[in-house]
Amino acid sequence: MPLTFRKSLRILPGVRLNINRRSWSITLGGRHGPRRTHSSTGRRTTSMDLPGPFGYRRQSRR
Template identity: 75%
Template sequence: MAITFRKSIRILPGVTLNINRFSWSITLGARGGPRHTISSTGRRTTSMDLPGPLGWRHNHRHGRRR
């Protein structure tokens, strides 16, 4: 079993700093509405919860980290 680390810190209402073993990210937006996540690895994600068991997510990566 792998050891994992993840920490989410709420900076302001609607702004969250997420930290894990390999990177960090900032999420803008509240639950129930659209959210935009920008990661230190270059990944940008836009997601939104839809009614019922549906959800929508769009990923976009700028460059590659090696």
């Protein structure tokens, strides 16, 4: 089994810095509302959890 590295640090309320082996990203937003993620690889994601087994996610690249 390969070794993996992943770390998530809470900078401010609603702001997280996510670090893994290849890149880093910043997530803005809380658990229950919409979230925006900006990655160092150029990927931008907007997501939101909806009640039940539903969710919304949209990705784009620079």
